[in-house]
Amino acid sequence: MPESPEVEALARFLADEASGREIRGVDVLEFRTVKTRAAPPATITGRTITGSRRHGKHVELVLDESSLVVSLGRHGWMRWLGAAPDADPAELAADAPPALATFVLSGDRGLEVTDAGSWVSLGLFVVGDAGEVPAIAKLGPDPADPAFTRDQFDAALGRRRKQIKAILQEQESLAGIGNAYSDEILHLAKMSPVTHAASLDEGEADRLFEATLMTVRGAIDARIGVPIDQLKAHKVAAMRVHGRTGDACPVCNDTIRDLTFSGTSAQYCPTCQNGGVPL
Structure with missing residues (x-):
């Protein structure tokens, strides 16, 4: 299960590598991951990523309008590709977990969300504010926060x-x-x-x-x-x-x-x- 140290490292990586990139395409391969039916992931096509941050075990990709929150669940993770996913399949190992959704980014880069479990625990939320995600709204204080007392x-x-x-x-x-x-x-x-x-x-x-x-x-x-x-x-x-x-x-x-x-x-x-x- 992803926990705060690894998720924090993931969020910081995305803040460095994905910020400033436009989302050129979205392909959801497992529709059970979509948790905001009125605002599915396809609606963020054309948006620009402006940052990334962690909320407990969740990752928020901050966009120029709205946010994409990825709830990693029990076996979820993300995969960064050095070229658009449909152009560079050779980068994936034979035993790599399957992609449940793919995001094609500007600059010939790709981001995939994956789940290695036998049942889907990963969730995708398109929201105006991360606090709209129920699990984030209920989070307690975070020991990683410098203000934690x-x-x-x-x-x-x-x-x-x-x-x-x-x-x-x-x-x-x-x-x-x-x-x-x-x-x-x-x-x-x-x-x-x-x-x-x-x-x-x-x-x-x-x-x-x-x-x-x-x-x-x-x-x-x-x-x-x-x-x-x-x-x-x-x-x-x-x-x-x-x-x-x-x-x-x-x-x-x-x-x-x-x-x-x-x-x-x-x-x-x-x-x-x-x-x-x-x-």
Whole structure:
């Protein structure tokens, strides 16, 4: 699932490479992606891209009139082509995820939105303002935002009898974090994924806050400038515990374990996060 560090790098890439380009053509190949039926993507033909920004796990292409918001969903991404898509198919690898929509841009460039999942989770919205997208309107504060405060973090946690891993991934509470980075945050904070927010003392809340900022902001710094087709590989390579079941913990050398609970899964280190006792 795309998360804020990779999506931020994607948005900055598009701001640099796509700004100033006119949208010359739009071809939607999967019509289930279209979420604004009264304003389908074809209506932005002729518009000029003026910038790009991230909202949680969503990318907004800012146009001279309106915006195209891409909700990346579970397996969505974008592909930048060095020539118009119909002129340069050789650029695509044999195992590349299929394009669900194609945008032909001026300057002989192309942008595709893709989805590697077995069901379509990606969505396209043509709106006057990104806040018109329901999921964006409901987003909580973003830990990547320099203005993010400890008070906002404490409000997101509350005194809730809910597991902190679930709260970290809850977009209405904290924007941009998913399954992978929530595992990394909890490992850095030395906390069990099944700990409830209501049980945290002040010192534990301090550790969790600092781990959240360090993980999210550090990952963004590490991803900026990485080619967008390599961002997923860089993310996977940087994980300490997420996706590392059976490997040695890089901190204490205990074996990283997997836990499935409450409809989700977590990878964690028993020694670092649960006093040496497997969950």
